[in-house]
Amino acid sequence: MIRPALAVLAVAGALALVGAAPALAQAHPGRGGVVFVQTNELNGNRIDVFDQGGDGRLSLAGTYPTGGLGGAAAPGTESDRLASQGSLALSADGKTLIAVNAGSDTVTSFRVHGNRLQLRSISASGGQFPNSVAVHGRLVYVLNAGGTGIVQGFRLDGSHLAPITGSARSLGLANGDPPNFLTAPGQVGFTPDGSQLLVTTKASTSSIDVFQVAPDGLLSASPVVNPSATPVPFAFTFGSGRLVDGEAGASSITTYVLDAGGTLSSPLSASDGQAALCWVLGIGDVYFVSNTGSNNLSSFTVDASGQPSLLQAVAATTNPGPIDLATSGGYLYAQTGVNGTVDEFAVNGDGTLSSIGTVTGLPPGLEGIAAS
Numbered sequence: 328m329i330r331p332a333l334a335v336l337a338v339a340g341a342l343a344l345v346g347a348a349p350a351l352a353q354a355h356p357g358r359g360g361v362v363f364v365q366t367n368e369l370n371g372n373r374i375d376v377f378d379q380g381g382d383g384r385l386s387l388a389g390t391y392p393t394g395g396l397g398g399a400a401a402p403g404t405e406s407d408r409l410a411s412q413g414s415l416a417l418s419a420d421g422k423t424l425i426a427v428n429a430g431s432d433t434v435t436s437f438r439v440h441g442n443r444l445q446l447r448s449i450s451a452s453g454g455q456f457p458n459s460v461a462v463h464g465r466l467v468y469v470l471n472a473g474g475t476g477i478v479q480g481f482r483l484d485g486s487h488l489a490p491i492t493g494s495a496r497s498l499g500l501a502n503g504d505p506p507n508f509l510t511a512p513g514q515v516g517f518t519p520d521g522s523q524l525l526v527t528t529k530a531s532t533s534s535i536d537v538f539q540v541a542p543d544g545l546l547s548a549s550p551v552v553n554p555s556a557t558p559v560p561f562a563f564t565f566g567s568g569r570l571v572d573g574e575a576g577a578s579s580i581t582t583y584v585l586d587a588g589g590t591l592s593s594p595l596s597a598s599d600g601q602a603a604l605c606w607v608l609g610i611g612d613v614y615f616v617s618n619t620g621s622n623n624l625s626s627f628t629v630d631a632s633g634q635p636s637l638l639q640a641v642a643a644t645t646n647p648g649p650i651d652l653a654t655s656g657g658y659l660y661a662q663t664g665v666n667g668t669v670d671e672f673a674v675n676g677d678g679t680l681s682s683i684g685t686v687t688g689l690p691p692g693l694e695g696i697a698a699s
Contacts, residue, residue, distance in 0.1 A: 359379060361378060361379065361388070362669070374426060374437070401508065407648065409695070417698070427460060432452050433457070434481075447486040456472045456504055467483060476528070494545055498528065521540060525563060533560060553589075557581060564607060567631070571614065606649075614629065626642040649663050650662050659671075659673075
């Protein structure tokens with residue numbers, strides 16, 4: 328029952344530039360980045376911190392409890408417990424890391440000191456089953472996937488989260504707590520200029536909701552609700568002025584024009600022909616996606632008109648249940664939820680991937696990864 332359901336899953340977010348052909352750096356500088364992995368354990372969530380070696384391989388530098396509990400969306404599959412993109416978020420300045428605790432309805436912030444973390448705050452998330460975080464400057468919004476689906480705003484005071492009075496907005500959904508992983512909203516994220524906040528609803532309504540963000544950080548009373556071009560919009564990023572959305576029902580990427588009023592238009596789509604395209608990450612001109620139902624990664628390019636094209640249907644095979652992706656220093660890291668691993672890849676200049684190893688010993692059901 329679970330395997331067919333996975334074919335209706337998902338996709339997610341990162342930063343990308345758009346071009347007609349791959350344009351990636353040939354060198355792998357191994358600049359000593361840091362990778363943060365959220366374990367999402369039901370009896371106590373934690374963040375494992377890894378140093379990046381000169382060859383791109385990761386080594387454990389420390390582990391830090393979040394002070395909250397991990398969660399599992401119904402029916403409780405190990406491959407995608409939070410059913411979301413962005414459950415672990417690093418601020419643009421690299422100084423603050425924010426984690427959701429879906430099992431205790433809280434959100435934790437840490438101050439980042441290189442490869443060390445200092446816990447700064449644990450706050451109520453403002454709803455049920457928090458599963459995604461968006462950060463723009465000092466403004467933070469947390470997506471609560473349970474119940475009606477609520478986004479709650481916070482301000483960063485240093486690395487401490489302070490809730491914004493009157494910032495909560497409902498998506499008007501009808502989920503339980505925990506929500507079903509197919510109907511839970513998938514990601515919250517800001518436009519690059521921070522003027523709008525987007526939420527994908529996955530199979531609840533197959534829509535992309537767009538709120539306006541006022542100068543004081545409050546959202547418009549209700550969002551513009553845009554139907555997705557193909558079913559089950561999961562997560563998104565931006566490139567060359569267009570929204571790039573992963574839509575799991577057809578295992579496709581769709582790009583849209585997003586106007587100042589919050590309306591999406593001019594959709595252009597392409598499928599990778601795999602099962603459950605999930606979590607998209609842009610590196611240079613290439614979008615890498617994880618296919619949870621096929622246990623592999625695919626790659627796309629997007630041309631100047633916004634049309635996505637499949638580069639490789641199978642850019643790499645992974646351990647079972649690939650989900651979140653992150654990049655640092657010319658390397659790509661893919662979480663896999665079934666076995667609890669992080670698969671490591673070098674990104675080559677032609678947009679291909681070369682496997683360089685796997686981090687093992689992490690718990691099944693992990694979800695959330697970020698990198699500096």
